[in-house]
Amino acid sequence: MTKRLIQMFLVFFKIGAFTLGGGYAMVPLMKKEIAGKRKWLSDEEFVDILAVAQSAPGPIAINTSVYVGYKMGGFIGSIVATLGSTLPSFITILLIAMFFTTIKDQPLIEAIFKGIRPAVAAMIGASVITLLKSAKIKSGALTVTFLAAVAIIVFNLHPILVIILAALGGISAMAISGGEERGSTD
Amino acid sequence: MAVLIKILLSFIKIGAFSFGGGYAVLAVIQKEIVNVNHWLSNKDFIDVVAISQVTPGPIAINSATYVGYTIKGILGSTLATLGVVLPSFVIILIIARYFTRFSDKPAVKWMFKGIRPASIGLIAAAAVSVAEGSFIDVYSWLIFLLAFILTYKDFDPILLTIISGILGIIFYYQPLHALFRL
Numbered sequence: 001m002t003k004r005l006i007q008m009f010l011v012f013f014k015i016g017a018f019t020l021g022g023g024y025a026m027v028p029l030m031k032k033e034i035a036g037k038r039k040w041l042s043d044e045e046f047v048d049i050l051a052v053a054q055s056a057p058g059p060i061a062i063n064t065s066v067y068v069g070y071k072m073g074g075f076i077g078s079i080v081a082t083l084g085s086t087l088p089s090f091i092t093i094l095l096i097a098m099f100f101t102t103i104k105d106q107p108l109i110e111a112i113f114k115g116i117r118p119a120v121a122a123m124i125g126a127s128v129i130t131l132l133k134s135a136k137i138k139s140g141a142l143t144v145t146f147l148a149a150v151a152i153i154v155f156n157l158h159p160i161l162v163i164i165l166a167a168l169g170g171i172s173a174m175a176i177s178g179g180e181e182r183g184s185t186d
Numbered sequence: 187m188a189v190l191i192k193i194l195l196s197f198i199k200i201g202a203f204s205f206g207g208g209y210a211v212l213a214v215i216q217k218e219i220v221n222v223n224h225w226l227s228n229k230d231f232i233d234v235v236a237i238s239q240v241t242p243g244p245i246a247i248n249s250a251t252y253v254g255y256t257i258k259g260i261l262g263s264t265l266a267t268l269g270v271v272l273p274s275f276v277i278i279l280i281i282a283r284y285f286t287r288f289s290d291k292p293a294v295k296w297m298f299k300g301i302r303p304a305s306i307g308l309i310a311a312a313a314v315s316v317a318e319g320s321f322i323d324v325y326s327w328l329i330f331l332l333a334f335i336l337t338y339k340d341f342d343p344i345l346l347t348i349i350s351g352i353l354g355i356i357f358y359y360q361p362l363h364a365l366f367r368l
Contacts, residue, residue, distance in 0.1 A: 020242055020344055051289040052281055055298060058201050058274030059208070059244035066278040078279060082271060089243020090267055093251035094260065096237055101256060104233070108359055115329055115354015116236045116347055117229075117320035122333035123239070123343055124209050125313040130338065131306050141303035148307025152213060153314050158222075159213040160203045162304055170300025171293060 005080050012065055012084030026061040040072055193262055197250050197269030206305025208245040212312035215249050225257050228319040239347045246270050325357040
């Protein structure tokens with residue numbers, strides 16, 4: 001058991017260390033390491049876990065680690081897996097924070113970030129367009145997107161409040177429609 | 187002490203309400219860190235996002251670690267990171283134990299019919315507030331346009347961050363300009 005836990009820790013550490021660019025980038029590597037290479041879980045089990053990880057709050061990589069860890073080693077397993085996948089970014093960012101706070105006012109660093117900031121805005125902005133296209137959002141849902149953006153940008157509402165309202169809206173839509181699942185509104 | 191508890195609670199909140207992937211969480215993180223608690227300036231917040239693009243790990247974890255450190259050193263960063271992970275941990279364990287087919291439940295599906303389009307709105311709001319702190323002159327608009335088109339064409343975000351950093355040096359680093367005037 002201890003050997004298995006150490007193995008698990010190392011696999012999740014590797015997943016955490018080698019996936020740049022956020023949570024969704026980690027998923028294919030997780031699948032390969034956990035379902036593919038080591039057969040710790042079947043492909044179907046992994047897909048089920050992923051569905052839960054996407055619909056629960058929190059970073060998808062963390063959710064998946066907690067769930068896979070639990071499936072494989074119970075409560076201790078979930079702690080080991082989560083620690084493994086979180087530690088690489090924790091250590092990296094901690095070192096950067098220590099170093100960066102001392103150099104960020106240097107003219108060269110300031111120049112670099114002046115260049116990067118508008119690119120960050122562009123990357124986030126472009127992802128809105130990509131998401132709207134890929135989700136094949138119907139006009140009703142588009143209204144929700146628009147209202148959510150306006151509520152935050154113009155009326156300064158807390159994004160958490162917007163999420164709660166949207167969730168309640170979805171649930172009341174279920175009540176109105178009598179709880180029937182209509183695939184077309186997706 | 188009080189500030190440590192505030193850090194922990196604030197990041198528990200961020201963890202509990204992060205739906206829809208990395209960029210959607212930005213709106214929540216920014217509200218909590220920049221607007222409500224004033225732990226970082228908007229400019230510093232954008233820099234944390236930029237650093238997150240080129241370092242491993244989810245953006246919520248990265249910003250927790252960074253912000254925690256700037257407020258209260260290593261202890262602060264540990265608490266912030268713990269805070270952001272805690273809700274996932276508790277919620278997933280409960281689901282794993284008691285609701286094996288959680289995501290098939292009609293109420294969950296309908297909830298996400300509301301949350302999914304709203305989280306795109308959250309991303310749009312994050313884009314606007316990042317843009318507010320980023321446009322200083324015509325060069326920033328140029329970089330923005332280039333980055334927007336390249337991202338739309340599926341260009342690698344890490345490479346794009348590096349390129350825009352180099353453009354930053356070319357456009358804004360004064361000693362370089364002085365060199366070429368010689």
